[in-house]
Amino acid sequence: MRTEGRRVALVTGANRGIGFEVARQLGRSGFEPVVASRDRGLGAAAVARLADDGVLAHSVELDVTDEATVRAAADWIERRYGRLDVLVNNAAVAVDDVPPSRLSVESFRRTFETNVIGVFAVTTVMLPLLRAADAGRIVNLSSGSASLSLTSADWPAEWNAAAYPSSKSAVNALTVQFAVELRPTAVKVNAVDPGYTLTDMSPGATRTAAEAAAVVVRYATLDADGPTGGFFNAQGPIPW
Numbered sequence: 544m545r546t547e548g549r550r551v552a553l554v555t556g557a558n559r560g561i562g563f564e565v566a567r568q569l570g571r572s573g574f575e576p577v578v579a580s581r582d583r584g585l586g587a588a589a590v591a592r593l594a595d596d597g598v599l600a601h602s603v604e605l606d607v608t609d610e611a612t613v614r615a616a617a618d619w620i621e622r623r624y625g626r627l628d629v630l631v632n633n634a635a636v637a638v639d640d641v642p643p644s645r646l647s648v649e650s651f652r653r654t655f656e657t658n659v660i661g662v663f664a665v666t667t668v669m670l671p672l673l674r675a676a677d678a679g680r681i682v683n684l685s686s687g688s689a690s691l692s693l694t695s696a697d698w699p700a701e702w703n704a705a706a707y708p709s710s711k712s713a714v715n716a717l718t719v720q721f722a723v724e725l726r727p728t729a730v731k732v733n734a735v736d737p738g739y740t741l742t743d744m745s746p747g748a749t750r751t752a753a754e755a756a757a758v759v760v761r762y763a764t765l766d767a768d769g770p771t772g773g774f775f776n777a778q779g780p781i782p783w
Contacts, residue, residue: 551574551620552763553629554566557589559585560752561633565759566578566589570598577603580605581606586603605665613668625675628677629682630680631759636658638706644705659713666721670730674730678730678731679731682762683718684714685734688704689708689712689714689736690783719772733771734773737759738750738754738755758776
């Protein structure tokens with residue numbers, strides 16, 4: 544069954560943290576968010592919490608490292624909505640806990656499998672649905688650590704890592720490459736650094752998930768004259 548009216552937004556890794564708050568804020572802005580989660584039960588629980596907050600949402604089981612679940616989620620969205628207005632590639636892992644030279648190959652591989660190949664897989668599978676929307680928007684969550692300019696300058700040694708920053712640099716590259724391909728269309732693709740945010744991934748931060756999500760939502764709801772192929776944080780463009 545295809546539905547008309549409210550715009551639909553798919554947010555990966557949306558059962559908690561920034562992804563959950565992005566879904567909440569999009570829901571309050573008139574979207575119907577689809578909460579993508581690896582765990583069906585956690586996704587359903589997130590939808591229930593959103594309902595308590597007055598947001599109509601749905602959940603789909605989606606593991607960005609499992610293409611079968613990505614395609615199943617796309618099929619469900621196509622049957623229900625016939626299009627996808629917004630894709631937020633939020634799901635990521637951060638496993639760096641040692642200096643670059645001591646990180647295991649397996650940890651490095653796992654990071655890229657989720658943070659880079661996952662973004663690529665979800666984007667390519669969802670792209671026909673985004674093209675079917677009037678003005679599709681893709682936001683890839685990145686990080687200040689992805690900036691080669693910033694990290695080669697006065698980056699703190701305790702933040703220096705091999706897997707997570709380089710995976711986000713690769714996400715930035717994918718952002719530009721998809722933006723170039725989609726430039727003749729109405730689809731816009733941007734990378735956003737939400738800032739160092741208090742989540743399970745960064746328990747020492749003080750920035751709230753709501754503050755971080757607001758930056759993501761800004762670029763998920765760009766007007767027709769908004770940018771594409773850019774890298775932004777709350778203050779504006781970030782050097783590559």
